[in-house]
Amino acid sequence: MSRLEVQKTYKIYIGGKFPRTESGRFYPVKLKDGTITNICLGSRKDARNAVVAARNAFEGWSSRAAFNRSQILYRIAEMLEGRKAQFIEELMAVGDSKASATKELEASIDRCVYFAGWCDKYTQLFGSINPVASSHFNFSVQEPTGVVTIIAPESPSLLGLVSSIMPVIAGGNTCVVLASENSPHVAVTFAEVLNSSDVPGGVVNIITGKEDELVEHFSSHMDVNATIYCRNKHLNLIKENASLNVKRVSDWSDKDWYRDGDDPYLLLETQEVKTTWHPIENIAGAKSGY
Amino acid sequence: MTNNQLIALKRPIDQVGVEERVARFQTRSIKTEAKIQGLKMALNMIDLTTLEGKDTAGKVRQMCYKAMHPHDALPDLPTVAAVCVYPTHVATAVDALKGSGVKVAAVATAFPSGNSSRKIKLADTKIAVDAGADEVDMVISRGEFLSGNYSFVFDEIAAIKEACGKARLKVILETGELSTLDNVRHASDIAMLAGADFIKTSTGKISPAATMPVTLTMLEAIRDFYYETGKMVGMKPAGGISKSKLALHNLVMVKETLGDAWLSNEWFRFGASSLANDVLMQLAKQAEGRYQGLDYFSKD
Amino acid sequence: MAKKKETKLDFGSKWDYSAAPESAGHAEIKKEYGLYINGKFVKAEGGKKFASTSPSSEKHIAYFAEASNKDVDKAVKAARKAYNEVWGPMAPKERAKYIFRIARLMQERAREFAVLESIDGGKPIRESRDVDVPIAANHFFYYAGWADKLEYAFPGKTAKPVGVSGQIIPWNFPLLMAAWKIAPALACGNTVVLKPAETTPLTAMKLAELIHDSGLPAGVVNIVTGAGATGAAIVNHPDVDKVAFTGSTGVGKIIQKAIAGTNKTATLELGGKAANIIFDDAPTDQAVEGIINGIFFNQGHVCCAGSRLFVQENVKDIVIKKLKDRLSTLIVGDPMDKNTDVGAINSKEQLATINKYLKIGVEEGAEIYQPNCTLPKKGNWCKPTLFLEASQSHRIVQEEIFGPVLTVQTFRTIDEVIDKANNTPFGLSAGVWTDKGSKIFNLTTKLRAGIVWANTFNKFDPTSPFGGYKESGYGREGGLQGLSAYVKLN
Incomplete structure (x- = not known):
């Protein structure tokens, strides 16, 4: 007698846990082989819970040493590499060829490594010491803007997801991400990777579901500081809603993620610039030299 | 007080903040009536000073005349506040100033370095007081202060204060040797607690002397002491104030830091020698409308 | 513990300062100011105007043209033309020299600007003289030098100007805010349509005269006066590429919403409660x-x-x-x-x-x-x-x-x-x-x-970026980071 395969239940990822959607709803995604998978149809309350989790995680994540964040992001790459076969299989299950699935997976791993390297460098490159004309030491440095909602690209489902998350968390933000609607499996598996690679719970929260339903809450929530939009249907609505609390909006709809993803300026889009002043004592008429 | 108690008095001063406050005082524009009143007030606050190795009775007598008659060509001028001399010239000055209301101040305690024994400093003080000095300007032991021996400085001031009897004690911090405003503040607090009637910036022998940031720091120390104890202490910037404008800005600083009560020569003095003639030139200019030349003002 | 004696300092009138008024004699104020569009001072469409009054003396100061949609359209067209034909193509080092020249002219006429700023806005002459005007001039001087060095400001990218910048500034620092907005815009190769606040238009129009005197090509900077409707016309003009606004959070949100359906970028410098x-x-x-x-x-x-x-x-x-x-x-x-x-x-x-x-x-x-x-x-x-x-x-x-x-x-x-x-x-x-x-x-x-x-407060410097988190707005003005708002990166 042949053995019955154990199938995976695809759940959402909030605060480091894998709950089902609180709504109890699902939507079916048919795989290439005809199998039907039931995907959580995330609700506004799931989005709300995810924002709460992201906010709670923000202080801890943003105050980690940049070097520590760097190591954790590199760890994500290691975990992805280790689960290579699973991801390729999942991408193929929704219709990708083996070659394209492999290419996407490898690009995704490399993207993690790329941004892992930026964590402890971007403030050196884009921060500044400002030579003010008074006797003060003055410097500007980037700080994460806070909680970011991301409507990840519909495709490439894995590379798009990874490419939109990495610059955000590399810079110390936490995020709530809406995964690709028709290829959500890799997103859930990616959440498992995050969960096993020392990324604290709540730093990345991944919801599956429908853009039409969730875009409103992703962009109007008053405790969200920025929204990144990677699709092409609701940009204007997002920008309008953003004005409720002066959210920063990034339009990443026209990115070719194979070509445009290695770019530290993406990271800067969810950064604030903080400028600090302090007097410089000058005894006996010696003036400061900054 | 014990050294530890005195260490606990230290309060931080932000030098750049002090300089910014000073810069703001310097933007005060003193014109017309206010200028005349301010100049007369400044003249009346001067401790006309001669502290030279070559001082003689003749020099002191001439200066005393100037103290009482700053410039007789101008009506309604006040006298200066005091003359300031070495202890050996106190008797001459007392005699020359008799009945004028001008006080006699004597520098004492091994002025200007203060490097001598307690015994000699006390004797020095006693000589001045016995000769009739109304005020004694002592120097603190900067070496002891900078080496952290605060109780030595405190005890010394207290001892001199006792030796002064009725004479008012001005304590010279010699701020130019203290280097930081934090030290200026700490020394001010120690001096006031030990019984100083006045605190004074400098001997005039060391530069920098009475800069405005130093004076402001000391005025603020006086203010805190007053808040705390209700006791008024006087202030004397000395050295480096030779121009009327700077004197007026000092008065602005007094007015806006300590208020009206300190705007008199009972609580505020300028230690200076050439300031008087500059003030007189400005007063003459206000009266006559013409800019003046130094040849028209007596140098004593 | 014994109750302490209440100690009180007396800041009375023993020595009051006499009046020390700054002379206003050398500051010329015209009866009426037009709009500065395409290098010319012109009346508003239909001749509409409004008055500015001194908040301290309540005296009438001057009349200012009230720009309509049509006037704003003219200004934007002039800015577009200047961008396409003159300012955009100009060698960056030449652009720099124009901006340096504006800085120098402002330094030369500093006292006049300070006097007018205080008359029109009510701020103490000490502040307009020591803060507003010198920092405004320094802003032009600082950004002038960036014009031909932008490739060093954005490593790995090529910086191109955004195009026509619509700028709306508040009444609290009329000249300084104009400088904060115009200087980096020009340095990066953009052209400008700027609207000062309706209660403080005087120094902006003086600045227009100064810019005119500097020989800056026509249409590079256009200054239009008016109230909210004029500002809305700028924000909503289809040919404005970038909006820069300093003002209340309420109006900032309206602007953010108004441009939501467009490709316009914005910097918003809004309220605070520090x-x-x-x-x-x-x-x-x-x-x-x-x-x-x-x-x-x-x-x-x-x-x-x-x-x-x-x-x-x-x-x-x-x-x-x-x-x-x-x-x-x-x-x-x-x-x-x-x-x-x-x-x-x-x-x-x-x-x-x-x-x-x-x-x-x-x-x-x-x-x-x-x-x-x-x-x-x-x-x-x-x-x-x-x-x-x-x-x-x-x-x-x-x-x-x-x-x-x-x-x-x-x-x-x-x-x-x-x-x-x-x-x-x-x-x-x-x-x-x-x-x-x-x-x-x-x-x-x-x-x-x-x-x-x-250990300090309210310090400003052209080299120091300024701008907020959260509802205080986005984007930075000043310093290296202040360039970002006025470039497109490729």
Whole structure:
């Protein structure tokens, strides 16, 4: 007698846990082989819970040493590499060829490594010491803007997801991400990777579901500081809603993620610039030299 | 007080903040009536000073005349506040100033370095007081202060204060040797607690002397002491104030830091020698409308 | 313990300063100002105009043209043409020299600008002379030098200008805000349509004259006067590529919404409610001075004003005592007098807003304190005001008053004060006073604000980026980071 395969239940990822959607709803995604998978149809309350989790995680994540964040992001790459076969299989299950699935997976791993390297460098490159004309030491440095909602690209489902998350968390933000609607499996598996690679719970929260339903809450929530939009249907609505609390909006709809993803300026889009002043004592008429 | 108690008095001063406050005082524009009143007030606050190795009775007598008659060509001028001399010239000055209301101040305690024994400093003080000095300007032991021996400085001031009897004690911090405003503040607090009637910036022998940031720091120390104890202490910037404008800005600083009560020569003095003639030139200019030349003002 | 004798300093009238008015003789004011469009001073369509009045003397100053949609359209067209034909193609080092020239002209005419700024806006001449005008000139000087160095500012990218920049500025720093907006825009190769606030158009039109004198090609900078409708016309003009706005959070949100359906980019510099935090180990007298500068600079008409004071509870008494004494020495009155510390409230409307909040504060139960100072009979005035015993739930603590009104709260621990300081939708600036370095850096990293002043307050410099977190807006003005708003990166 042949053995019955154990199938995976695809759940959402909030605060480091894998709950089902609180709504109890699902939507079916048919795989290439005809199998039907039931995907959580995330609700506004799931989005709300995810924002709460992201906010709670923000202080801890943003105050980690940049070097520590760097190591954790590199760890994500290691975990992805280790689960290579699973991801390729999942991408193929929704219709990708083996070659394209492999290419996407490898690009995704490399993207993690790329941004892992930026964590402890971007403030050196884009921060500044400002030579003010008074006797003060003055410097500007980037700080994460806070909680970011991301409507990840519909495709490439894995590379798009990874490419939109990495610059955000590399810079110390936490995020709530809406995964690709028709290829959500890799997103859930990616959440498992995050969960096993020392990324604290709540730093990345991944919801599956429908853009039409969730875009409103992703962009109007008053405790969200920025929204990144990677699709092409609701940009204007997002920008309008953003004005409720002066959210920063990034339009990443026209990115070719194979070509445009290695770019530290993406990271800067969810950064604030903080400028600090302090007097410089000058005894006996010696003036400061900054 | 014990050294530890005195260490606990230290309060931080932000030098750049002090300089910014000073810069703001310097933007005060003193014109017309206010200028005349301010100049007369400044003249009346001067401790006309001669502290030279070559001082003689003749020099002191001439200066005393100037103290009482700053410039007789101008009506309604006040006298200066005091003359300031070495202890050996106190008797001459007392005699020359008799009945004028001008006080006699004597520098004492091994002025200007203060490097001598307690015994000699006390004797020095006693000589001045016995000769009739109304005020004694002592120097603190900067070496002891900078080496952290605060109780030595405190005890010394207290001892001199006792030796002064009725004479008012001005304590010279010699701020130019203290280097930081934090030290200026700490020394001010120690001096006031030990019984100083006045605190004074400098001997005039060391530069920098009475800069405005130093004076402001000391005025603020006086203010805190007053808040705390209700006791008024006087202030004397000395050295480096030779121009009327700077004197007026000092008065602005007094007015806006300590208020009206300190705007008199009972609580505020300028230690200076050439300031008087500059003030007189400005007063003459206000009266006559013409800019003046130094040849028209007596140098004593 | 024996009860201490109440010690009180007397800041009386023993030696009052005589009047010291700045001479206004050399500052020429025309009867009427037109719009500066395409290098010419023109009347508004239909000849519509409005008057500007001095907030201190209530005297009429001049008439200003009120730009209609058509006028704004002309200005945008002129800017587009200049962008396409002259300013865009010009060699960057040539652009730089024009901007340097503007800086120099402003330095030469500094006193005139200062006088006019004080007449029109009500701010003390000491501030317009020592702060507004010199920093405005320095801004042009600073950004001029960037024009031919942009490839070093954006490593790995090519910086191209955005195009036509529509700029709307407030009434609190009329000339300085114009400089903050125009200088980086020009340096990056953009052209400009700028609208000053309707209560303070005078120095902007003087700036137009200066720019005209500088020989800047026609249409590169256009200045149109008017009120909200004129501003809306700029924001909504389809050929404006970038909107730069400084003003209230309310209007900022309207602008953000208005451009949502377009490709326009924006920088918004909006309101604030800065915490100014005094620890028990702070240099107290300098901290008190910082509190004063933080809230009474420019009558408190400052988006980054330190309007929420947090005093550590164990030093509350002495800090408040010193604060009250310091308030007694502030001179409130004629902006043109060189000794004035606090000038006139910019407009009747703003005075009404401030008075509304004074009433609210009293009703909320905060303890109001105002020094005993006499105010001029004519004009818009408000005494420097403290609200003691304020709490986080008071509206006077939560809402931006934009006047010389300081709320005072106490705190016990660092965690508590960080929490309270960040407990606001705003995030523009903050102040920290302590002698301990490690505590400063702890706080400066945890305060969610774009500018943190440690042991100082309300300092500005062209090299120093300015701008907020959260509802205080986005984008930075000033410094290297201030270039980003005016370039497209490829």
